[in-house]
Amino acid sequence: MVPLDQLDDVRRALDENNIRYWVDEAAISFNDKPFIATVNLGRAGDASAVQTILDRVL
Amino acid sequence: MALADDIFALRDRALADLNAVLDYSSHTKIAWGIIRQSVLEGSKFAIKGTSIRLDPPIGDGSSPVLIERRTGTETTEATLADKARDYMNIQLPEATFQQFISIFEAFFGDFLRLWLLAHPAILSKKQIDFKTILEAPDKDAITQLMVDRELNDLTHGPPKAWFKYLDKTFEYLDTLKLGVPAKEEIQRFAEAKASRDVLVHNRGVANKMYESKAGTLARYRTGERIEIPGDYHKATEELIRKMVADISNAAIQKVS
Numbered sequence: 001m002v003p004l005d006q007l008d009d010v011r012r013a014l015d016e017n018n019i020r021y022w023v024d025e026a027a028i029s030f031n032d033k034p035f036i037a038t039v040n041l042g043r044a045g046d047a048s049a050v051q052t053i054l055d056r057v058l
Numbered sequence: 059m060a061l062a063d064d065i066f067a068l069r070d071r072a073l074a075d076l077n078a079v080l081d082y083s084s085h086t087k088i089a090w091g092i093i094r095q096s097v098l099e100g101s102k103f104a105i106k107g108t109s110i111r112l113d114p115p116i117g118d119g120s121s122p123v124l125i126e127r128r129t130g131t132e133t134t135e136a137t138l139a140d141k142a143r144d145y146m147n148i149q150l151p152e153a154t155f156q157q158f159i160s161i162f163e164a165f166f167g168d169f170l171r172l173w174l175l176a177h178p179a180i181l182s183k184k185q186i187d188f189k190t191i192l193e194a195p196d197k198d199a200i201t202q203l204m205v206d207r208e209l210n211d212l213t214h215g216p217p218k219a220w221f222k223y224l225d226k227t228f229e230y231l232d233t234l235k236l237g238v239p240a241k242e243e244i245q246r247f248a249e250a251k252a253s254r255d256v257l258v259h260n261r262g263v264a265n266k267m268y269e270s271k272a273g274t275l276a277r278y279r280t281g282e283r284i285e286i287p288g289d290y291h292k293a294t295e296e297l298i299r300k301m302v303a304d305i306s307n308a309a310i311q312k313v314s
Contacts, residue, residue, distance in 0.1 A: 001094070022288035024146070026088050030095040038091060040147045042285050 004035040006058060013057045014039070019050060061176045062310045065169065069306035072165035076158065076299055083154040090142040090150075097139035151286040152257055155294060159254040162247070162298045166220060167209055169305065173227060174205045180230050181208060216271060217248045224305075228312065236312075238304040243297060249275040250294045253284055 002010050004027045014021050020042060027035040041050060125132050133141075174180055178201045186204060194200045212223055221244050225235040239247070252271035256264055264278040278284050 001098075020287075024087060024091070024288065026084065026091070028088060028091045028095060030092060030099060033099075036091075036095060038146070040288065042287060043148065043283055044285075 001036050002039055004037050007037045007039075009057060010039060010054060013053055014050070017053050019045075019053070021045070061172065062313050064172050065306050065310050065313070068165060068168050068172065069302055072161055072302045073299065075161045076295060076302075079154050079157045079161070080295060083150060086150055087146050090146045094139045094142045097135045102135065148285075151288070151291045152262070155250075155286045155291055156254050156257060158295050158298050159251055162301065163213065165302050166305075167213055169309070170209055170212070170224065170227075171205055173309070174208065175201065177227070177231060178205070180227050181205070184208070217251055218244055231312075234312075236305065236308050238308050239301045243301060245273060245275055246294075246297055247301065248272065249277065250297070253277070253286070256284055 007023065007027075011023070022040050022042075024038040024040065027037040029035045041047060181201075181204050184204055186200065190203065191200060194203065212220060221239065228234060228236045249272040252268045255271070256262060256268045260268075262283050264276075264282050264284050265280050268278070268284075269276045269280060277290075
């Protein structure tokens with residue numbers, strides 16, 4: 001789950017690292033907080049590896 | 059015009075069914091998304107129902123345990139939020155993807171049934187045993203039987219054969235093919251239907267039959283677990299929507 005204003009950076013990082021993903025069309029704001037988008041990695045997705053990549057760029 | 063009206067109705071019903079599945083998919087994703095976020099925000103909730111028991115809080119008292127009596131599955135707010143990810147990304151897309159294919163199959167079968175019943179001479183070279191004729195109450199019943207038999211044989215074959223047959227029925231009438239769907243669309247539909255077949259009949263694991271049915275558009279190799287990513291899910295829905303509209307509109311043009 002990614003704040004909407006960081007989504008472009010996340011997409012760029014995933015694309016640059018050839019990570020397969022897709023983003024849900026709907027972003028959700030809960031209790032008037034910032035909108036959150038959901039990035040899906042699929043069954044084969046390695047969440048910890050992706051987290052490492054994102055930690056480097058965000 | 060009666061036939062054209064019937065085709066219009068078929069088209070509209072299939073498109074409305076697609077809309078309903080899309081709405082269900084979209085709303086369900088949003089609902090699960092709200093649940094996930096509410097749990098991450100620290101919200102607490104409890105559930106009471108005929109099949110779910112709310113146990114006394116465990117540990118530090120902050121995490122009620124829900125037990126599904128029929129499955130024995132224990133769920134905390136945290137595990138529910140975690141499961142939501144699979145529900146949204148895997149189970150929901152797979153289920154609604156299967157519905158897309160089913161909607162098209164129903165549309166195609168009903169369309170062809172309408173077409174053949176309106177033009178039964180297309181089947182004039184088909185044979186039927188005399189016993190069946192004797193047992194039928196009238197000519198309409200025999201025609202209905204022949205059409206059902208024809209559709210049953212056809213729809214158990216590959217999608218490529220469906221559309222080839224469709225073209226043949228139009229050629230029989232006016233020597234002009236229907237002209238839709240495009241070859242590339244038929245190939246994409248064949249791959250989608252092969253994916254559906256794998257989900258339904260092989261626990262989602264691609265096999266040789268999948269590779270054969272999907273042809274050059276196969277997305278997976280034998281032994282791999284197939285997925286329905288968001289972009290593929292969307293593209294399949296759009297393809298089926300287009301095929302329903304194109305087939306209907308082209309046929310209506312020919313009968314109007």
